[in-house]
Amino acid sequence: MRGADLLVKTLAAAGVTRIFSLSGNQIMPVYDACFDAGIEIIHTRHEAAAVFMAEAYAQLTGTVGVAMVTAGAGAANALGPLFTASESETPVLLLTGDSPLGQDGRGAFQELDQVPMTTPVTKLSFRPTRAADFGTDTARALRAALSGRSGPVHMALPFDLVDADATGGEIPSALGKEPMPLSDADVQTITQAIAKTKRPLVLCGPAMNDTRNPGKLAALQDALGAPVIAMESPRGLKDPALGDVGKALAQADLIVTLGKRIDFTLGFGGTNVVDAACDWITVQPCPNERDRAHRNLGTRLQACFPADPRDSIEALTAAGQGGHDTWREQVAINLTARSFKEGDTVPSGKITPAQLCAAVQRQLDKAERSVMICDGGEFGQWAQAATKADLRVTNGISGAIGGGLCYGIGAKAAHPDATVFALMGDGTVGFHFAEFETAARAGLPYIVVIGNDERWNAEHQIQLRDYGPDRLIGCELSGARYDAAAKGLGAHGEYVTDLAELDAALDRAVQSGKPACVNVQIEGLPAPSGTAH
The missing domain is CATH 3.40.50.970 (Thiamin diphosphate (ThDP)-binding fold, Pyr/PP domains)
Known part of the structure; x- marks a missing residue:
């Protein structure tokens, strides 16, 4: 069994059925292994396209999207979409070919230190050092992509390891997401705080949107009695799809963020967009993002819980105390406000x-x-x-x-x-x-x-x-x-x-x-x- 076979068998064990890829010398053993494993390869015309396809596929299936490209310029071409997948909190595994480990420093074909290049835009980037570890290494990458604040990960595959004997390598059974739920006490703290306020808002990050959590946000809103809004646009409070959402934030007396970063899309939580007396509670699995919340909100941040809100939607829904009907109706009007109508025309007579x-x-x-x-x-x-x-x-x-x-x-x-x-x-x-x-x-x-x-x-x-x-x-x-x-x-x-x-x-x-x-x-x-x- 080659390293390539161990890699592909581990992907298959994790439920991977297709890979988006652009071929190249160093990854051909992996292509060959996919033939035996029955994994489909959708062959693209550009490396970046493969990553974009994997990103959409992951969001729409709830799985890790897998993209595979070759070494050198192939890996470099795939870099930009990793930033997009990172910002959209999408679990993508990028597999890149790499020059042989045994030729490091000798000027091998397409030799490039890829890990420092991809580290800033991934949750995890590494280069395996033993073919027999491809199973455990792949499992590690899959868990990292799915767990906590989900996002892209990268494995650079040295050509000599891909083709090397991997006999004795194991396929781990732990291939999925590692749960990070709120404690029961923290669930009660959040739902009671919402119940006690007059104008609460719940803001969700991209991984918590309706597409990735079908029906769950509506159920959460009904249970909590608080408007639940998913935000996934760089225009933030100016997102045309959210209408007059800025009005709602300006009037809120409590904002609970579920995986939503406190960043430029919220005006950094500044008092120019949110009332200075408004309290904040955040649920965030990423320590860097929790630090950002403290930095931007200061003493207005009443609680900051290290948890993945996706693992606690049902618990929060079950503990909700309802209410706030008038406020919810008002926010719904804000969100559906539009500054245009289909019947609007322009002097040129062109289609609008x-x-x-x-x-x-x-x-x-x-x-x-x-x-x-x-x-x-x-x-x-x-x-x-x-x-x-x-x-x-x-x-x-x-x-x-x-x-x-x-x-x-x-x-x-x-x-x-x-x-x-x-x-x-x-x-x-x-x-x-x-x-x-x-x-x-x-x-x-x-x-x-x-x-x-x-x-x-x-x-x-x-x-x-x-x-x-x-x-x-x-x-x-x-x-x-x-x-x-x-x-x-x-x-x-x-x-x-x-x-x-x-x-x-x-x-x-x-x-x-x-x-x-x-x-x-x-x-x-x-x-x-x-x-x-």
Whole structure:
């Protein structure tokens, strides 16, 4: 048994059935081992795409998403999406090929000290030193990805160990998440504090969102009698999908954070966004994030519990004391407030982002099961604010764009029977456009809708606001026919400039049975705003 076989058998024992990968010399023994283990390899066109696909797959399956790339530049290309997965608190295992251990320091092919490179953007990054340890090393990585504040991990696989004899190596039985629940006494402390206040709020981090915890947040809100809000946008209190959430924070007298970092998305908890008399309680498994909470909140932090809130949702729900009905209704109105309507028009007569999103929503409403991917700057914000599906993946708190096309592939692999829509701008779609070919080759049909305003609109809006219309530079894009290019890669293509033709084009895209690119010319408007803007 080779090291590669021990690695793959351990992954299979943990329930891994597919890996997103771009091939290379140093990982070919692992490919060979996947053949015997029956693990599917979805072969991508870029290393970063493999990590993005694994991120979406993990969020939508509740498992560790596995990406595998080769050494040297292959590992370097995969680095950026690790930051995105870290910020979205997504358990991803990145396996990278590496030069042989026995050739360290001798100038081996693609020799690169990878661990220091990935350490800042992972929970755990290491390079095994014995082939027989691949089982225990892989189990360690999987546990780290899933436990506490979940996130990406990295294993660099020396080529001589991958191919070496691993006889005697063991596959551990402890391959899953290590629970970190609140104590019963701490549960009571939190629920009683909520019951005693007039205007409590519960704020959840990305790992606590509805997609990853279906139905649990609604049950928790009903039980506690406190509004429960998941936050996963870098725009924080200006997230268009949360309407006038800033009003709710300004009025709250107690804020309980469940895995939500006290960071820039909350204005660092400052008294300019939250009443100075408001008390805070935080539940956070990560010691660094608990330190951050103390640093930003000071004496307003009444309690800080070292626990994973995902392991205590049921206990908090069972101990809830209800109440606060009027407050909950008021916050619900805040959250659903929108500054736009589908019927709004623009002087140019172009399709507006709201009209495009409304048309996509009609498609989602017809689907038995739906997944929405939202990615991009301004148009991505419109998509988040104006659409709703059974499950959702966004480009997350990192603020990075470009993974949306890859997220769609990961989503369709996770839920092959669902209708998957990926909404993005014309800037975003260009990052990994070649993955249309991956989707076609892998038989993963989903619909990419491009809100095409022929510019990098987020930065265009900054220039307009800060420098004026006479100082616009470097943010224009062309009228490229992305739909035609996607056809060349095996996808279905639609080009839409007239609102009257939009519904029919979307119908054809859904019914095509292929990956589809619907390229829609829109008016480039700023993202919808709430009172926090």
